[in-house]
Amino acid sequence: MKAVRRILESVLLLAPLAASPAQGQTWYSLTYQPSLPLGNTQDFTDNFGWRGVGFDFKKPVKENLTLGLSFGWHVFDQQTDEVISAFGADISGDQFRYVNSWPVLANISYFFGTQGRPRPFVAANVGTYIMEHRLDIGLYSIHETNWHFGFAPELGFAFPIRPDLAAVLNGRYNYALSAGSVDDQSYVTFGLGVAWSRGF
Amino acid sequence: MPRYGIVLLGLTGLVALGTACHPDEPTSVAELDVVATAHDDTVNFASIGTYVMPDSVVEIVPPESVATALPFNHAYDQLILDGVATKLAELGYTRLPSFAGAPPDVVVLIKGVAVQNTDVYVSYPWWGYWGWYGWPCCYGPGWGAGYPVVSVSQYDVGTIAIDMWDLRRADPVAMQIPAIWTAALRGLLEGSAVDAPFRIDQAIDRAFAQSPYLAH
DSSP, X not given: OHHHHHHHHHHHHHGGGSOOTTXXXXXXXXXXXXXXXXXXXXXXXXXXXXXXXXXXXXXXXETTEXXXXXXXXXXXXXXXXXXXXXXXXXXXXXXXXXXXXXXXEEEEEEEOXXXXXXXXXXXXXXXXXXXXXXXXXXXXXXXXXXXXXXXXXXXXXXXXXXXTEEEEEEEEEEEEOOBTTBOOEEEEEEEEEEEEEETO | OOHHHHHHHHXXXXXXXXXXXXXXXXXXXXXXXXEEEEEOTTOOGGXXXXXXXXXXXXXXXXXXXXXXXXXXXXXXHHXXXXXHHHHHHHTTOEXXXXXXXXXXXXXXXXXXXXXXXEEEEEEOOHHHHHHHHHTTTTOOTTOOOOOOEEEEEEEEXXXXXXXXXXXXXXXXXXXXXXXXXXXXXXXXXXXXXXXXXXXXXXXXXXXHHTOGGGOO
16 A cells, blocks of 8 residues: 555656646546456456546646546446355356445546547546445345455547537556466446546 | 537437446346355465265354244255255265265355344435424424335245365364364345246355365
8 A cells, every 4th residue: 555655646746747738738538448357357257348437637737648546436236146166165156246346546638639639549547446346145244344455558539529528438448467366357448428628 | 509509418318327336236136146155274275185065054143143044944954954965976076975984174054044033114205304303393284294105025035055064174072173164155035936946056066166275
């Protein structure tokens, strides 16, 4: 956790030091984020995650370059009756498995193109993923919540709809390192939403 | 953020409501049924030819459940016995009618347990906590101490246990017969009586399906 806090602080503290030719510019975006589980996340919950939202804030620090924060909530679930082995026994029954992921990430983004035109952008996100893994079977529930350090490269497009408002499409590969007894987790989010993009 | 941003944040709240943390939770009692099996992996089950099984389900009360035990409903005994016998026959086991004559290789005993479980949840409302915290320093009469919110959940649970005992390895000195396979079929004693046969059949199917080593 200390490492995560240090990175977040570093990113935020660096912001005022950067040149800021774009005073007054801000970016708030709200996106619906369905997600595709990968790796260990997929092993636990195989279904495509249709439940997800994200909120992003960006502030320019140089021309075309922003620093920001990103928050999200992504839900994966799967119902299965496969047999699990635990406590020296084989156990079957309807299992209800859930992964809830709440990423809290700092990011740096670079926007291509010019203001008022469709603008592709790339971003690097780093921070923490608060992840809850839960398995319900019968009257029993096994759950664990951990703070995972993680990162997420991102590609996106902003299409101006009118001044200060843009449609946003983005894709983000989320990778969270292992934490507690939970192995590393990964998934891809596909974002579709709007951005209040003053000055972009 | 512009005004319409607030509107859209409200919409986000609606989306968030739709994105419940734990969607698709169980909707029927049958979805809460669980089957657990365990076996002695040093045993070659293919070498077992014959078994004896009593013609009734034995009601037992575990020592830890004396105070909460319920009468076991024997209405489904025959269904359970027939279901287990059918599965064992399919696997190649021959049922002997009794201990008379050649001794069987194993004994299969089916037991039934019914207990009432009670869970108590206690939580403290935050306003009561702070009211209590400030008194008597800064807050006078009228500030409540707050009381914990207590909720009680009570439910009846039934378990059918199928045990297989290896008579060939009975120890006459220690007077012990090793159990080589056990299956526990556990479920809520709730729901429609019409569903009970289906739930029992499904549980027996699961017990044998997850024990492939029993096959000859």
